[in-house]
Amino acid sequence: MLKYATPLLITASLVLAGCAKKAPDELPPAPTGTSDPVAPPAPTGPGYAPGSQGDFLANTMSDRILFDTDRYNVDSQDQVVLQSQAQWLAQNPNARITVEGHADERGTRDYNLALGERRANAAKNYLASLGVSPTRMTTVSYGKERPDALGSNEAAWAQNRRAVSIVVQ
Amino acid sequence: MAITASKHIKSWLVAFTILTGLTMPAQAQLTVDVENTAADELTIAVPGLSTPQSAETPAGTTAELGNKISDVIVSNLRSSGLFKPLGRNQVRGISFAEVTAPQFPYWNGTSASALIQGFVRSNGDGKLTVGCYLYDVALETELTRTGFVVDPGDWRRAAHKCADSIYSRLTGESPFFDSRIAYIAETGPKGNRRKRLAIMDSDGANHRFITNGQATALTPRFSPDYKRIVYLSFLDGNPRIYVYEIGTGRQTLITQSTNPTFAPRWSPDGKTILYSMAIAGNTDIYKVSAQGGKPTRLTSSPGIDIGGSFSPDGSRIVFESDRSGSQQLYVMSANGGNERRISFGGGRFATPEWSPRGDLIAFTKMAGNFRVGVMTPSGGGQRLLTNSWQDEAPTWAPNGRIIQFFRTTRGSGKTGIWQVDLTGRNERQLPTPVNGSDPAWGPLLP
Numbered sequence A: 001m002l003k004y005a006t007p008l009l010i011t012a013s014l015v016l017a018g019c020a021k022k023a024p025d026e027l028p029p030a031p032t033g034t035s036d037p038v039a040p041p042a043p044t045g046p047g048y049a050p051g052s053q054g055d056f057l058a059n060t061m062s063d064r065i066l067f068d069t070d071r072y073n074v075d076s077q078d079q080v081v082l083q084s085q086a087q088w089l090a091q092n093p094n095a096r097i098t099v100e101g102h103a104d105e106r107g108t109r110d111y112n113l114a115l116g117e118r119r120a121n122a123a124k125n126y127l128a129s130l131g132v133s134p135t136r137m138t139t140v141s142y143g144k145e146r147p148d149a150l151g152s153n154e155a156a157w158a159q160n161r162r163a164v165s166i167v168v169q
Numbered sequence B: 001m002a003i004t005a006s007k008h009i010k011s012w013l014v015a016f017t018i019l020t021g022l023t024m025p026a027q028a029q030l031t032v033d034v035e036n037t038a039a040d041e042l043t044i045a046v047p048g049l050s051t052p053q054s055a056e057t058p059a060g061t062t063a064e065l066g067n068k069i070s071d072v073i074v075s076n077l078r079s080s081g082l083f084k085p086l087g088r089n090q091v092r093g094i095s096f097a098e099v100t101a102p103q104f105p106y107w108n109g110t111s112a113s114a115l116i117q118g119f120v121r122s123n124g125d126g127k128l129t130v131g132c133y134l135y136d137v138a139l140e141t142e143l144t145r146t147g148f149v150v151d152p153g154d155w156r157r158a159a160h161k162c163a164d165s166i167y168s169r170l171t172g173e174s175p176f177f178d179s180r181i182a183y184i185a186e187t188g189p190k191g192n193r194r195k196r197l198a199i200m201d202s203d204g205a206n207h208r209f210i211t212n213g214q215a216t217a218l219t220p221r222f223s224p225d226y227k228r229i230v231y232l233s234f235l236d237g238n239p240r241i242y243v244y245e246i247g248t249g250r251q252t253l254i255t256q257s258t259n260p261t262f263a264p265r266w267s268p269d270g271k272t273i274l275y276s277m278a279i280a281g282n283t284d285i286y287k288v289s290a291q292g293g294k295p296t297r298l299t300s301s302p303g304i305d306i307g308g309s310f311s312p313d314g315s316r317i318v319f320e321s322d323r324s325g326s327q328q329l330y331v332m333s334a335n336g337g338n339e340r341r342i343s344f345g346g347g348r349f350a351t352p353e354w355s356p357r358g359d360l361i362a363f364t365k366m367a368g369n370f371r372v373g374v375m376t377p378s379g380g381g382q383r384l385l386t387n388s389w390q391d392e393a394p395t396w397a398p399n400g401r402i403i404q405f406f407r408t409t410r411g412s413g414k415t416g417i418w419q420v421d422l423t424g425r426n427e428r429q430l431p432t433p434v435n436g437s438d439p440a441w442g443p444l445l446p
Helices: A002-022 A053-059 A076-091 A109-129 A154-160 B007-020 B062-079 B104-108 B152-171
Strands: A064-066 A096-102 A137-143 A162-168 B042-045 B083-086 B114-122 B128-136 B141-150 B179-187 B194-201 B217-222 B228-233 B240-245 B251-253 B261-266 B272-279 B282-289 B305-310 B316-321 B328-333 B348-354 B361-367 B369-375 B391-396 B402-408 B415-421 B435-444
Touching: A053 A076, A053 A162, A064 A076, A076 A109, A096 A109, A109 A137, A109 A162, A109 B217, A109 B261, A109 B272, A109 B282, A109 B305, A109 B348, B062 B083, B062 B114, B062 B128, B062 B152, B114 B152, B128 B152, B141 B152, B179 B217, B179 B415, B194 B217, B194 B228, B217 B261, B228 B261, B240 B261, B240 B272, B261 B305, B272 B305, B282 B305, B316 B348, B328 B348, B348 B391, B361 B391, B369 B391, B369 B402, B391 B435, B402 B435
Parallel strands: A096 A137, B042 B083, B042 B114, B217 B435, B305 B348, B415 B435
Antiparallel strands: A064 A162, A096 A162, B114 B128, B128 B141, B179 B194, B179 B435, B217 B228, B228 B240, B240 B251, B261 B272, B272 B282, B305 B316, B316 B328, B348 B361, B361 B369, B391 B402, B402 B415
């Protein structure tokens, strides 16, 4: 049995590591422990609850689109990503999202907050144009306050100029 | 002026005139040579303040307070970069009788050109009287004297006021030491910074954290009467402007709108708050009564209009906008309209702040490095005062002579509050218990 147990553990930790890389900032709520009569949702794909952030990440091209310096336009590459998000939202009609807008550190604080808001709205507006009801989407700007990549170089800044869709539980 | 007859002080005054640049031809001001830190400093002896009779107070004995006040005066004067104070560890102590009768022959034998003497007396009613005298050593004359009655717990304010009276008498500039600073205290790693609202005296003393850091706090501004602070918080998950009352700890949203609001500033009379609000991604500038009520929209361009700052007479507002394609500075009437661009010549310009003297606007210029500079309200005389990887968000000392800003270190993201005077000299970091950003220097304390 031990012969099999070890690779299984390794596989499990690899899966977890794979998740952690793309995992959202917020974790799903802890189980309440009460005997909930509602049946657990049927698992899809690699074990994500339908309508969850994990399911969203597994079944869309990406949770985010990236922007050029000081820009907020949705280019053709971004459109493909947002189309996959809109498709998922159509398949999960009860899911709601918050679109987070971010800027890189090479801007002033006030302006970056406004720029993040503009980016989040650009993503939201494109999703709305694909038929996603605006009532299912909210926006929030973090400006330069929450960098994803921590370096001070072009590659890091490019990753930080982003609009990220987060499924609201 | 009697002071000009003194050889030492006269030569120093000439140096100061050069420092301030008031009489310099314009072409010499266009570039700032940050390498040149050579500047004459006026040597001032600051013996410990005397006391007629040492008495107990809740803040220590009057003799102890005399020494502490002397130390704060020394620290204030030194920080200005214009003086070389000799503190009580470098000069002899004085008796109470000497305060108004300086032993000039002795002081003439030292390197001091000026002498500060004073006393601390406990009054019958629990308050202190602090006397403060400035003498010209070579001329053997009194230049100024001031006295303050304070609660013992406010002894530092008496020290700042004494330093202010001396600074003003010797430079001809308005005072600034007796003032406070609101800022954002930063801790934690770059990807998860904890940002707390904090306040302190102009020299970093009496430091106090206002918020606990559970919600990110940004961009504070003291009201002119120091009773309230307007700032941005993510308290409800979204960036919103709140007004925090220092006395009660109560805070209220500036508007009931669910839209995000940014970049709050007070009008000079404290009756109006200027802010920016994004609606469907488009940010414009608004103003609202500090008591609440219906906001007035001041700009309506499709670009980001943000970061407004009132002129000291309240008649105009300088703000930044990217309507031209990049961030630039504009001036408009306080009620909106008459918008005119004032920044030109390459690079992006942001975070404009009108000097309390009205003569200059400080800004962040982004062209490669982020640097702090000044220009006139019509856009002339542009000068850059700092040169580092990322200096931003200038705020003015109450006398319009010193600019504070924050500096970010490339890579680590660590931040610190720095200041520089209008000549580009005397750049130094203000000590804060943790990293600091978004400084906001309040006016002279009422």
